[in-house]
Amino acid sequence: MIARVLTFAIVGIEAHPVEVEVDISAGMPYFNIVGLPDSVVRESKERVRAAIKNSGFDFPYQRITVNLAPAQLRKEGPGFDLPIAVGILRASGLVESSPFDPLCCAGELSLDGEIRPVPGALSMSFAARESGIKALFVPADNAREASLIDGIDVYPVSNLNEMMQILKGAVSARSAKNESSPLEEADSWEIDFSDVKGQEHAKRALEVAAAGGHNVMMVGPPGSGKTMLAQRLPTILPPMSLDEAMETTRIYSVAGMLAGEEPLVKKRPFRAPHHSISDAGLVGGGHIPRPGEVSLAHNGVLFMDEFPEFRRNVLELLRQPMEDGYVTISRAAITVTYPARFMLVAAMNPCPCGYLGSGQRECRCTSTQIARYVGKLSGPILDRIDIHISVPALSINELYGLGAEGAESSEAIRDRVIRARTRQWERLRHSGRFSNAALLPHEIERYCKVRRSAETLLKDAMRSMRLSARAYHRILKVARTIADLEEKEIIEEHHILEAVQYRLLDRQGYMP
Template identity: 55%
Template sequence: MLATVTAGAVLGIDAFLVTIEADVSSGLPAFFLVGLPQGAVKEARERIIAAMGNSGYYLPPRRITLNLAPADVPKQGSAFDLPLAVGMLAGAGQMRSIDRLAGYMMVGELGLDGALRPVRGALPLAIAAKQAGFAGIVLPGHNVGEAAVVDGIDVRGATTLKEIVRFLEGSEELPQTTLDRDALFRAASAVEHDFADVKGQEHVKRALEVAAAGAHNILMVGPPGSGKTMLAQRLPGILPPLTFDEALETTKIHSVAGLLGGTKSLVATRPFRNPHTTISDAGLIGGGPHPRPGEVSLAHNGVLFLDELAEFRRNVLEVLRQPIEDAKVTLSRAAVSLTYPSRFMLVAAMNPCPCGHHGDTQRRCTCAPQQVQRYLGRVSGPLLDRIDLHVEVPAVRYRDLSDRRAGEPSDSIRARVTRAREVQRARFGDRGDVHANAHMTARDLREHCAIGDGGEALLRTAITRLGLSARAYHRVLKIARTIADLDGGGDISTAHVSEAIQYRSLDRASAAAAAAAAAG
C-alpha cells in the first residue's frame, strides 16, 4: 500500500516542502530510504521502529520503501522522524483512517519511547505550510508557540506518536494553539536597561543617540570601568520598536538556530548579541558542517556588541567586512549556497592601550608608545573605516557618580530617534536597500547630503589634517545628515558637520601620532 505524507525542510531561513512516499508491499523484508537522506535522516530507521513498537504499533515484516521528494535536494535533521513514522503506519494499514493526513504538514523528532522532541525551524516550516495551502501543521508541543505566530493556519501540538495517530484517525483531538501577537509586543515594549541609570557621560549618550537615529556603527574607547558595556546594553532601548515584518524575519533566524521554544515564541524586541572574544569566524558569521546562522545574523535588526574589540582574533574581525557592507552573509558549500540576513548595528568597545589607562587623568599609563600603537593596530584600518563614530569614554568623575538626579530616560531619547527615522523613511520611501542614513549609497550622498560653503571648508580642512579616507569622508557626511535629521530634517549646517567630525576620534589620534613621529 502506498501512503503520502508532507514534511518540510529548512534551507537558510526559509523552508520547502518534502513529500514522503511510503510504499509497504509484500516480499522479502527490507527497508530502503532514498531521496538523498543525510546524517540524522539516515539514522531515523532505528528510532522510528523502536518508537512505533513502544507506542503499541506492530509493523509486519514487509518490503518498505521510503522516498523523500524532491530527490535531488539533500535532507538533513531529525524533523523527518514523525512524517516517516506516520507514512510507514499508513502504508502498512495500521491506521483506521487517513482522511486528515492530506491536510496537515508533519514535523518532529521521535524518542525511542514514542515521545516527540523539539525541532529547529518551526516558524519557517509553518510559513511554508500556509503558503502551500495546508490546513495546518502538527509538531511537538515545545514548538507550537513559534508556529502559532503565523496567522491563518491550524497549529496542533502533541507529546507522543500515539496522540498524533489518534488525531489523524479522528478518534482524538489535539489542542489548537493561538497567539496574541499584540500582547507579545506590549509585553516586550518595556525597557529593561534605561539610560536614566547612567551617571555622566553626556557626550557619549549623545553619540549613541546619533548612532541610533541613523543606524550607524560606533566604537567606544576608554579605560576599564568607564561604563562602555553599560552604555552599549542600553542602546536597543532607544532604537525604534520592531515592526511585525522585522520581528518575523528576526524570529525566523532564531528559530532556525534553535533559540526559541517553550514560552518564547516571537522576538519582539531588537536583539542584543554579545559574543566572547574567543569566538571563531564561523561562530561570528555562521557556517559549520551543517550551516547555521552566526552572531551577525542573530543580531539582525538589532545590535552586535563586541567588547574588548582588540582582543578578538584578527581573522575573526576581518570577516565582518562583508556583513557590514552587504547586510547579508552568503555561505557557499559544495552542495548548497545559503544566505542569511545580517543588517545590524555594530557597537564595539576597547581600551586605549594594553593597561587601559592611556589618556586617563586619574591613573597613570604604564605602556610605552610603541605598545599603544601596536594595541590599536590590532584593529585594521579597513574595519575602522566601516565604523562611523569613534567616541572617547573617559573615567566617570566622582561628582557625577554621587549625583542623585536621574538622567534622561530611554523613552525620551527613543522618541527623538523615532522622529529622525521617520524623516529618513519619508526621504527614502519604500527602497529595500536603504532603511536609514547609514545605508546611503554614493548617489544618495550627492542627492541628500549637500553642505554649504562653511561646512565644505571645515570638512576640507579636517580631511587634509586628519588624512581621512574616501570611506571616512562619506561616513562624516552620513553622520552630519543624521544630526540634521535629529534637528528636524533640514539642511546640513556647519554645526552639524563640526559635530560629525568630532565623532572620528581615532582619526584625530592617528593624525596626532603621525605628526609627533614626524617631529621626532
C-alpha cells in the same frame, strides 16, 4: 502500497517542502531511507521502529523503502521522524485516508513515541501556508511558535498514538491559537540610560548612532562604562515592526533558541560574543550550517568588547554582513544565506594596558606596542564604522557627584530617535534603504545638502586633520543624522562640527 506525507527541510531560515514516500513490499525485512539524508535522518530508522512498537502498533517486518523527495536537497535533522513513522503506518493500512490530506507534519520521536520539538517550526508554518497547505501537525512545544502564521491551522500533538488517533477520527483535533501578546508590550526594559552617570558626550553619540543606524567604536580605559552604555543602546532604538519581529523570530527558531511562554521575539536583540569566538560562531557555519552571532543580532545590536583581541581573520568576516546585511555560507553540498543587518558597537582600550591618557594610572605601553595593538584593526573594518568616540573614566568626585537625578531617560531619547528615523524612512522609502548609515555615494550627494559656510568648514577640517575621502562621506552621513534629529533639511555648521568630533581615531592618526 505507497503512502505520502509532506514535511519540510530547513535551509538557512527557509523551509523547503519535502515529500516522504513510503513503500512496503514483500521480501526480506529491510528498512532503507534514500533521498540524500544526513546521519541524523538515517538514524531515525531505529527511533521510528521503537516508537511504533512502544506506541502499541505493529511494525511491518517487510521491505520498507522511504524516499525523501526532491532527492537533490540535503535532508538534515530529526524532524523527519514523525512523517516517516506516519508514512509507515499509513502504508501498512492502518489509516488509508484522512480529512487532513494532504497530510503535513514534522517532529522528533523518542523511543516511547513521545513527539519532541524541532527547530524551524515557524519557517515550516510559513512555507506550508505559501504552499497552499491547510493543516500542519507539529510537536506540542512548537505549537505557539507555529501558530504565529495566519491562514493555516496548526495542530499540536504530544505522541505518535495521539497523532494516529486523530487521523483515524477517534480523537478530535484542536488547532492552536495565536496567543502572542501585542508588540507594544515589548517596550518595557529593566535597564535605562538614566542609570549611566556622566558620559554625556557618549550618550549623545549613541543617540546619533541609533537615529541613523550608524556603527560605533568606543575607546576608553577599563571601567569607564563602555559596556553599560552599549547594553542600553537597544532601549533607545525604534520598536520592532511585525515584519522585523517575525524575521528575527525565524532566525531564533532555526537556531533552536526560542524559549519561554512568548514565542515571538519582540525586543531588539543584543548579542555580546566573547573575543575567543570562532569563525563559525560569529558568522555561522559548521558541518550543519547554523546562524552565527551576526545573524542572531539581526535587527538589533552586536556588541564586541575588547575589539582588537578578536582574531584578525574573525574580524575580517564582518565585512560582508556589515556591507550587505546578510551572510552567505557555502559548503560542498549546500549554500545557505542568513540575514545579518545589525548595528555594530565595538569597544576597545586606548592601549594594551588600557590606561593611556586616563589620568588614573600611568600607561606602561611603548609607542610600538600601542601601534601594534591598534594595527590589529584593518582599514576596511574601521572604514565601516561611522562614529568613534572617547569614553573617559570618571573621577571619584564625578562618580559620586553626578547622580542619576535629572538624567534623561531612554524613553525621552527614543522619542527623538523615532522622529529622526521617520524622516529617513520617508526620504528613502523608494530606495529600499531606511537609514542614513546605508546611504550610497550618489544618495549622499542628493540628500546631504550642506550650507555653503558648513561646506567650507568641512573642507578646512579635511585639510587640517588630513582626513581621508572615506571619512568625508562618513562625516556627511552622520551630519545628516544630526540634522534629522533637529528636523532640519539643510546641514548646518554645528552639524558638521559635531560630526567631526565623532572621528576620534582619524583625529588621533590611529587609522591604518
